[in-house]
Amino acid sequence: MTLRFLHTADIHLGKTYRNSPGSTQRYRDFFATLDRIVTTAINEKVDALLISGDLFHVGQILPRTFARTIASLQPLKEVGIPCIAIEGNHDWIHRRDSVSWMEALSQMGYIRLLRPTRTDDGGYRFDPFDEETGLGGRIKIGDVNIYGLGYIGAQAGSHVERICDAVTTENNLLLFHVGIWSYSPVEIGNMKPEEAHPLAGTFGYVALGHGHKPYIVETSDGQPYAFNPGSPERVNFGEETYDKGCYLVSFENGTFSAEFRTTAPRPMLVATIDLSGSQNAEQALERCLTRVGELLPADKRRPLLELKLVGKVSFHPFELGRERLRLALEEIASPLHVEIKNHLSLVSSAGDAATEKKSLAEIEQDVLRELIGSGSDYRGREDELVKLSLTLRDMLQKNEVDEDELLALLGTEET
Template identity: 65%
Template sequence: MPIRFIHTSDIHLGKTYRSGGAAGERYGDFFATFAAIVADAIREKVDFVLIGGDLFHTGQILPKTFAKTIEILQPLKDAGIPCIAVEGNHDWIHRRDSVSWMEALSQLGYICLLRPSRTTDGGYRFDPFDAEEGSGGYLEVAGVNVYGLGYIGSQAGTHIERICQAVATRRNILLFHVGVWSYSPVEIGNIKPEEALPLADCFAYVALGHGHKPYIVETPEGRPYAFNPGSPECVNFGEERYDKGYYLVTMDDDGVSHLFKASSPRPMLVLTVDLDGALDAGEALERFGARMRERLDAQTDQRAPLIEARLIGKVAFHPFELSRDRLRCALEDIRQPLHLEIKNHLSQISSSGGEEKVKKSLAEIERDVLGELIRANSSYRDRESELIELSLALRDLVLKGDVEGEELLGLLLRGGGSCD
C-alpha cells in the first residue's frame, strides 16, 4: 500500500533574542511554524512525521520550551500519527550521563527517538524501537522500516559502509542529520556526494537535516534519493535567500514522489547601506532611512521584520556616532523591525597636512587587537588567523545571546583544538 509522510527538520524550538522586546515574539515564531506543520500532518492524515534533527535550538532548554513542545505534539499523538526523530548537533548534550530533552519526549511517547547502538568492532546495530523504553535504532510503521542516525560529526562519510552493512530489511527510510557537500550551505558535518551514494542502494528515501537550505541529491542516473527540506523558519541571517518549508512524501511500489510545501517564516532582510562621503551623522541617518524605506516598502508581509544592515563607506565623522538606538529611531516612520543587527564597517576620513588619511574601521581594529594578543604567546603564532576567526565567532554568538555555555564550549573545543 502507498504510504504518506511529512519530512521536516531543523525546527530550532527555543531560539529567541534575549534582549529587547523582541524576545517573546521571536520565541513564538518557531513554535507557530512547528504547530502549522503538525496541523498539516493531521489534515493530510499522513502515516508518520519525520524530524531530521535540531528540534531544539540548544541541548539545555527551558522547562517552558519543553512544555510548549508537548502541547504542540499532543494532537499528533492523539491522532495516532508517530513522530519519528533523531538528534541534531543542536539537540546534543555534552553530558551523556544525563537524560536529554529529546530522550524525555521519547520516553513520554511524544516522539520516537531513534539512535543506533555500536558494536565492539566499531559497527552499527539498529535494534527495534521499544515504545516502553522510548529507545531503539529503527521502527517499522505502515510497512516501512525507518532507521535513525543523528549527528555524528565531520567524519560521517567514513561510517556509510558500516551503516549499510547493519541494514537487514527492505523498503527502508534513513533519517540522518548530515549535509552533503556541494548542496549543503554549512561548513561542518557534511559528507561527499560519492560517500553518500551507497545509501541509495539500501534506502528508498534518505531524510536529511542539518543545513537550512532545501536540496535533493540524485544518483548518477538521475534518481532522487536524499532530501533535505531545510529549516521551515529563518534561523540565521542569510537564510532569507532560501525557500522555506517541508516535504509531503508518497512512497509506493513505483518509487517516491515529493511535494515541497512552503511555510511562512517571519520576513528577514539583509542589506548593505553605502554611506560613503557622509559629512555628519545626520546625513548618514537620512541616507540610511531612505535605503531602508526602499526595501521595506517592497515587503508585502506586514509582520515586523528581522533586519541585518551592513554599513560601508568612508565618512567624515566617528562611526560610533551611529549607535543602534539612533539607527532604529531612523526607522520609526517606516516600519519598526522586530530585531535589528548592525554590522558597522565604516571607516573615518580625516584631513592632515593637505593629504587625506583613512582611519581603520572598527572591524580592522578588532582584528589588530586580537592578533596582537595571540602573537604575544609564541605557541599560537602559526594559528593567528584561525584563532582570530574563532574569537570573533564566539564574540558574535555571545552578543546574539541565543546559545548556552555548553554550546560555546563545544565550538571552542572543535575550533580551538589543543588551546589551553
C-alpha cells in the same frame, strides 16, 4: 498501498534573542511554525511526521519550552499520527547525567526517538523501537522500514559502510542529521557527496537535517535519493534568501517521491548600506532610512533586520549610534529585532586618503591578528584564527550557540 510522510528538520524550538524587545514574539515564532507543520500533517493525513534532528535550539531547554512542545505535539497524538525523530547536534546534552528532553518526549509517547546501538567492533545495530522504553533504532510504518541515526559528527562519511551493513530489510528510509559538502551551507558535521552515495543502494529516501538551506542530493547518474528540507523558520541572519518548507514524501510501488511544501517564515532583511560621502550624521541617517525603506519586504509582519553600514564619512562613526538608528528604524519598519554593524571609516574633511582612520572593526581585527601572531605555533594562520574568533564572538552575542554546544564545536570528533 500509498504511504505518505511529512519530513521536516531544524525547527529550533526555544530560539530567541536575549535582551531584545521582540524576544517573546521571536520565541513564539518557532512554536507557531511547528504548529503549522502539525496541522499540515493532520490535514494531509500522513502516516508519520519525520523530524531529522534539531527539534530544540539547545539541549538544556527551559521547562516552559518542554511544556509548549508537548502542547504542539498533542494533536498528533490525539489523531494517532506518530512523530518519528532523531537527535541533532543542538539536541545534545553534553556532560549529562540524566535523561534528555528528547528521551523524555519519547518515553511519554509524543515522539518515537530513533537511536542505534553501537557494537563492540564499532558497527551499528538498529534494534526495533520499544514503545515501553521509548528507544530503538528502527520502526516499521506499513511497508516502510524507518531507520534513525542522529548526529555523529564530522567523521560521518567514514561510518556509511558500517551503517549500510547493519540493514537487512527492504523499502528503507533513513533519518540522518548530517550535511553534504557542496550542498550544505554549514561548515561543521558534513560529509563528501561521494561518501554519501552508497546510502542510495540501501535507502530509497534519506531524510537529512543540519543545514538550514533546502537541497536534494543525486547519485552520480542523476537519481535523487537524499533530501534536506532546511529549517522551516529563518533561524539565523544569512537565511533571508533561502526557501523555507518541508517535504511531503510518498511511497508507492516500492518508490519514494517528494514534493516541497513552503512554510511562512518571518520576513528577514540583511543589507549592506554604503554611506560614503555623508557629511554629517543626519545626512547619513536619512540615506540609511531611505535605503531600508526601498528594501523592506512586502510581508507586513514585523521583520528581522541586520544592517551593515560601510563607507568613508566626514563625521565620527559614533555619532550615528545604534540606539539612534533603532529609534529611527522603528518609525519606518517597526522591526521585531535589529542588529547593526557599524563599519564606517572617518576621513578628513579634505578627503585625503592618507589621513583615513581605520574603522572599529579593522582595529579589532588588527589587535587580534597581533595577539595570535605573537605565538609561534599560530604564525601563518592569523587570518583563519581571527575569523574564527570573531565568528564565535558574534554567535555568543546573538545567542546562536550555548556553552555546551560551544564545547562540542571546540572538542574533537570521535571516529
